[in-house]
Amino acid sequence: MEDVIIIGLGCAGYTAAIYSARYKLKTFLVGAEAGGMGNTAAEVGNWPGEIEIRGPDLMDKFKAHATSFKEVTLKIAYVKDIQKIDGGFRVFMEGDQTVDGKTVIFATGSNKRHLGIPGETEFSGKGVTYCATCDAFFYRNKTVAVIGGGDSAVEGAAIAAQVAAKVYLVHRKNSFRAEPFWVEKVKEKKNVEFVLERNVLEVHGDKKVTGIKLDQPWNGSDMLTVDGVFIEIGSNPAIDLPLKLGCEIDEKGFMKVDEAQRSSVPGIFGAGDLTSGSNHFAQFTTAAGEGTVAANSAFNFLQSGH
Numbered sequence: 001m002e003d004v005i006i007i008g009l010g011c012a013g014y015t016a017a018i019y020s021a022r023y024k025l026k027t028f029l030v031g032a033e034a035g036g037m038g039n040t041a042a043e044v045g046n047w048p049g050e051i052e053i054r055g056p057d058l059m060d061k062f063k064a065h066a067t068s069f070k071e072v073t074l075k076i077a078y079v080k081d082i083q084k085i086d087g088g089f090r091v092f093m094e095g096d097q098t099v100d101g102k103t104v105i106f107a108t109g110s111n112k113r114h115l116g117i118p119g120e121t122e123f124s125g126k127g128v129t130y131c132a133t134c135d136a137f138f139y140r141n142k143t144v145a146v147i148g149g150g151d152s153a154v155e156g157a158a159i160a161a162q163v164a165a166k167v168y169l170v171h172r173k174n175s176f177r178a179e180p181f182w183v184e185k186v187k188e189k190k191n192v193e194f195v196l197e198r199n200v201l202e203v204h205g206d207k208k209v210t211g212i213k214l215d216q217p218w219n220g221s222d223m224l225t226v227d228g229v230f231i232e233i234g235s236n237p238a239i240d241l242p243l244k245l246g247c248e249i250d251e252k253g254f255m256k257v258d259e260a261q262r263s264s265v266p267g268i269f270g271a272g273d274l275t276s277g278s279n280h281f282a283q284f285t286t287a288a289g290e291g292t293v294a295a296n297s298a299f300n301f302l303q304s305g306h
Helices: 011-022 036-040 056-064 133-137 151-160 178-187 242-244 284-303
Strands: 002-007 027-031 070-078 079-085 088-093 095-106 110-111 143-147 166-171 192-198 200-205 209-218 223-226 228-231 235-237 266-268
Touching: 002 011, 002 088, 002 284, 011 027, 011 036, 011 056, 011 070, 011 095, 011 284, 027 088, 027 095, 036 056, 036 133, 056 070, 079 242, 095 284, 110 166, 133 143, 133 151, 143 151, 151 166, 151 178, 151 228, 209 228, 266 284
Parallel strands: 002 027, 002 095, 027 070, 095 266, 143 166, 143 228, 166 192
Antiparallel strands: 079 088, 088 095, 110 235, 200 209, 209 223
């Protein structure tokens, strides 16, 4: 039986693995995608010691560090279920594989939100995408729309503007909640047009996206002709697995943790974007901090004889 199973291969999960390994805990680190949401950051400018680094490159460094310890076993696999067993927990992975652990740290992050409008599902992968920083490269010299008003949307618009001929930044309000740094960066782009106080009602297309319909006309038309649509309206915490164990969830839908990253279920800890910690401020730095504390708490839990 493993001492700790860490589910999630992003910033929080890798950091937790580094600390649990330093505590000499037998650590099983598992997730469907190495890097997680960290891979979607085209430019990271707030990680201490790195003035500027690409998200995937930073995640590669985290992975190399975590897997440098002999105590860590890394497994790329989708986790489909988890159950309480005598002395710990059993994690079920794809292909009918299982692993048992005395403690579990959930670092499953979040899932992208969908608009839920006609055409969104039909044209997913055919012009509709949920990561502008990942997919902007495919729209060189084309016209795209980025939907949203937070960091991911505004950063995505800035990245898309580097390759696309035209970028519409569509937001339902007249001001942005994004970091001012990114708002200023987008405003400097001459090929970005702000389409404010508008909602997207439909995605239109044939074999691929051809345009989006707005709830109010913009420059005389309720249709914007675009080749691609980047939906960047935030994300929801990935709490399906914690819910299966009966972990308490807060009023915003996040896994509730205390100052020690403990959940309401003994032996279960949480770290990163899925938790109620760090004032719901989803950052690389807060995820790493929570991963650190979660590993320390798992170690203390095991030391106490549970």
